[in-house]
Amino acid sequence: MSSARKTIDRLSSLPEELYSHILSLMPTKDAVFELNKTSQVNKFRMHYVNWRVAGDIISKWINKAVALYVCELDIRVFNTDLRSYGSLFEFISGCPILENLSLEISTYCWKKDYNIKIPTLKRLNMKLSTYKLESTYNFCLNVPNLEYLSVDGFLCSFFEMEDLSSLVEYQWLNDLPLPKFANLKRLELKGYNGLGMLPQFLESCSELKHLCIEKDVIDFWKEPSYIPTCLLMNLKTLKYTEHRCYHFDMKFLMLMLGNSKVLKMLTFKRDTNLSLKEKERIIKLPRASSDCEIRFYEIGLVNTCSLTS
Structure with a gap:
């Protein structure tokens, strides 16, 4: 083992304040490498700005985060061209322990039915809008453990809520049909x-x-x-x-x-x-x-x- 590696390994045994200060002075690449080895860090945030990021790179980030058991992942991609919004909901449904979801989508025209069925979800913020008034779609929520729901946007067609038996707080920002909120x-x-x-x-x-x-x-x-x-x-x-x-x-x-x-x-x-x-x-x-x-x-x-x- 090199002397540099031994020095980095000793860092995790230092007091937390001193450890954090030393990390802030290290090059980003070395600091991330050190954080990847320690169990002391529960939250880590890195802000990366680049107008041109290949789609396969983003997929690698997500796959790596899942492999490392990351609990919270925030990826914002602007001006993207999704061939099918169904793939987005398939991705969301592929998160088996998801508890908090914020979803904001603006599109020219909705053409499909969408279903969010996440038994573990507890908080949901939704803002869905379209620039074409004749858009038609059915949006269905099946979230039996949901405790907080916020709905906003210009919504067309049918918005259905199948199971909201655990809901205790609801913020309404539009004219939508109302289900029965037994526990609100x-x-x-x-x-x-x-x-x-x-x-x-x-x-x-x-x-x-x-x-x-x-x-x-x-x-x-x-x-x-x-x-x-x-x-x-x-x-x-x-x-x-x-x-x-x-x-x-x-x-x-x-x-x-x-x-x-x-x-x-x-x-x-x-x-x-x-x-x-x-x-x-x-x-x-x-x-x-x-x-x-x-x-x-x-x-x-x-x-x-x-x-x-």
């Missing part, structure tokens, strides 16, 4: 028509405990035909952010406060300051919960006003 505890609604879709969400989330609404300027509220179960039994916190107040906002707050029997906190945020008269109107609204506290925040300012009755 936290929900965020943002953007255009988020408030208008709220009745459908409340009816689909019987166990909902925490609700966050960021209302669009031109959003509209439609009162539900009956009181959802989650308001009567489970909802504990409500965060409501608006940018302009209309008469139907007061009707919305009246419904939420008047029927949420176990509500503990209403947080009201606005980008313009509420007058004392407006605050008093909200405070005087009937409350089904005797323990409910109301807090007012002005967006962008540190000062807050906490008022209870």
